[in-house]
Amino acid sequence: MKKPLAMAHDFLAEVLTPDSVVVDATMGQGFDTVFLAKKAGKVYAFDVQKQALVWTQERLARENLVANLIHAGHEQVADYVKEKIDGAIFNLGYLPRADKSLTTQPKTTLLALEQILECLSFGGRISIMVYYGHEGGQREKDSLLDFVSRLPQKDFAVMSYQALNQINQPPFLIMIEKLGKAK
Numbered sequence: 001m002k003k004p005l006a007m008a009h010d011f012l013a014e015v016l017t018p019d020s021v022v023v024d025a026t027m028g029q030g031f032d033t034v035f036l037a038k039k040a041g042k043v044y045a046f047d048v049q050k051q052a053l054v055w056t057q058e059r060l061a062r063e064n065l066v067a068n069l070i071h072a073g074h075e076q077v078a079d080y081v082k083e084k085i086d087g088a089i090f091n092l093g094y095l096p097r098a099d100k101s102l103t104t105q106p107k108t109t110l111l112a113l114e115q116i117l118e119c120l121s122f123g124g125r126i127s128i129m130v131y132y133g134h135e136g137g138q139r140e141k142d143s144l145l146d147f148v149s150r151l152p153q154k155d156f157a158v159m160s161y162q163a164l165n166q167i168n169q170p171p172f173l174i175m176i177e178k179l180g181k182a183k
């Protein structure tokens, strides 16, 4: 069976083309940025930690890939991305091998998500990996679930994919697709 992260990538890969514009809202160690850079034409990746940009740039260079690495919070996405967005990924929580107290936050996560939804192209997709075992994670999970559950059904398909029999708090995936066709 597919793990949630593999599902998150496959869900995006199905709609991405070399013309796609995509956002990695939480760059971290750059695994998702590299994945997106292989599938899409233009990648914008955000992180508040300089270390994330260093690791991600190294990872991209090793594979001869390019992406726009932005040292800013994803809540500023609309200041940097002016095109329609075809795909986006969030990988919530903290940066492994760095300061674990610096985590994504409910308010800024929702601000970023709202801005990306606003610019999402028809058929565009968003994968959100929810890690919530850390301090404050439960609050972020609850506010996200509350927000996405209320997205209008005629405009967005919203699904989740999660393990039901794992101990602790295994990460799970929220998938969003914007419905409709370009006029």
Ligand SMILES: C[S@@+](CC[C@H](N)C(=O)[O-])C[C@H]1O[C@@H](n2cnc3c(N)ncnc32)[C@H](O)[C@@H]1O
Binding pocket: 025, 026, 027, 028, 029, 030, 031, 032, 033, 046, 047, 048, 049, 052, 072, 073, 074, 075, 091, 092, 093, 094, 095, 096, 102, 103, 104, 105, 108
């Ligand atoms: C779980 S890690 C991301 C993992 C990453 N996608 C990867 O492939 O390695 C979460 C990241 O979100 C970053 N972060 C926290 N708040 C943020 C914000 N407001 N905007 C952008 N990134 C943020 C953290 O610095 C951390 O690097």
